[in-house]
Amino acid sequence: MPSRDMDNESQYSGYSYKSSHSRGSRKHKRDKHRSKSRDGSSRGDKSVTIQAPGEPLLDAESTRGDDRDDNWGETTTVVTGTSVDSVSNEDLTRVSKDLDESTPLECKRFLGPVLGCCLSLFALVTPLAFLVLPQVLWRDALDPCGTPCEGLYVSLAFKLLVLLISSWALFFRPPRATLPRFFVFRCLLMVLVFLFVASYWLFYGVRVLEPRERDYRGIVEYAASLVDALLFIQYLALVLLEVRHLQPAFCLKVVRTTDGASRFYNIGHLSIQRAAVWVLDRYYSDFTVYNPALVNLPKSILSKKMTGFKVYSLDENTTNNSTGQSRAMIAAAARRRDNSHNEFYYEEADYDRRVRKRKSRLVVAVEEAFTHIKRLHEDEVASSPKHPREVMDPREAAQAIFAPMARAMQKYLRTTKQQPFHSMDSILTHLQFCITHNMTPKAFLERYLTPGPTVQYQRENGRGRQWTLVSEEPVTTALRQGLVFSLRRPDFSLVVTVTPLPFLRLGEEYIDPKSHKFVMRLQSETSV
């Protein structure tokens, strides 16, 4: 069975109508071509319908269309399905998705980190350059510098080491997301570092290189002060980028538009774009996978609602009865609609029963299948001449026991409309995995009985997922009360609402442990 993936696109698309200044156009990617093609295909219908004209009431009329050709075109709507030569909308979306997948990795994704890397290397090398250059250029003229300098060398070396390690630990990570606009704090810090180092170089050039300064100890102290300053900037970076947003300040409600799945998250002070990345991180592991087949009411219920009445007047003058007719139609339609909830209820009950029946068959089949194999331990005799047993590796074992359960599995997946997510191959792989790790049938079935989080169904893909951030405010503004933004994909979107967490007034009440006393409830009766 071909599996159809929901999310297999590449990078974030740009969204900003205002221009952002200067450095790093990495933030300013905008891929018009891709977004247009996706929009076009997303607006089209995914399902193909053939809508018969009229309703059962008028079937007799409509099939005699040959007799009234002039009216026939107005009242009928026929949408043809796929023919041999035409391409349906489904194919279009699939083709566009495949196109996105096959395009090469965008270099802009790595521009920012590379820039940061260069800058930090430059900053780290600078103190060493400060120390080395005088030695190289005018070694003979330098004043000798004894113990204090050696102490400074040691401290310098250790500080540089600390800087190096902490930079590596904190900042040298593969980027997890590309944001539509500048990441303000990061840009600020990079500018700060650059200005700092540049000004140090300026002073160095003017005060040390030009006049060929002889006080070497002063130069070493100068380099040490630069390293101190860099350490403090790194502390600032740590606070701004990593620590500030840890304390929760807002509560985000995330709702998926197609099926109403919702979650609440606590988040700290972030800008909208960073909050969006944060939410999406959690979306992939918290939200159950989006299944488009489960979204709508079954057609059998809806189609009855969609048909309306057509009122025919038998007498000649139709002008007077027009309002009466429309009112009658509305009233009749309102009364007709009353029955559909009943049908919906019975359909749901029936569906539940069907699912449970299939599930019980599946569980029994899997349990029986698992009893057919057992693990062979090293010390057991592999085979005897009378009862030769074939020793299999996990893949073969999985294939051997898959056959009896395949049918039950397929029927179950079909009933719960999960079959696009699981191909036969993936089921076999999962079975092999479970056998290898000594899992019980229940553990094997856990994957299929409940719809899992989206991340479980993702293909390994270096391109990433494409989301569009839709917001009325510029996306670098900080979160505040009442803000609403949404994250859009071709199939659905997530609407995020921000509410502040309430201010807590915590009071205190001291209870003496000896103050817990009780009395019996009395109801005595005395005879007098």
Add this chain to the structure above:
Amino acid sequence: MFSRSDDVSFIPGQPVTAVVQRIEIQKLRQGDHLILGFSIGGGIDQDPGQNPFSEDKSDKGIYVTRVSQGGPGEVAGLMMGDKIMQVNGWDMTMVTHDQARKRLTKKNEEVVRLLVTRKSLEEAVRHSMM
């Protein structure tokens, strides 16, 4: 003698009005004790929620819970469920259970004159008015 009534429930600060009946009970000597032939329940130190006879479950008055057959109480016309308002002029609406017992079982009194109230009295008065 019946007095005009409103209701028997207790509103703090307001005087309680009730239709009452005077009952005079002659104590019966049984060995060393003088008995009246009924049991009381209630009191301000008791739990009013468990009183089966009171209408208002926060009423902490003294109620007659049992009347022994042929005893002095029954003879005098006391009925089960009566609320005792006064005993020999002493108020019984705001007393503890033990105080009530003591007021009823004074050794030097042979006769106790009670003012009791019950729901049927009020209805009887209303009927007679109409």
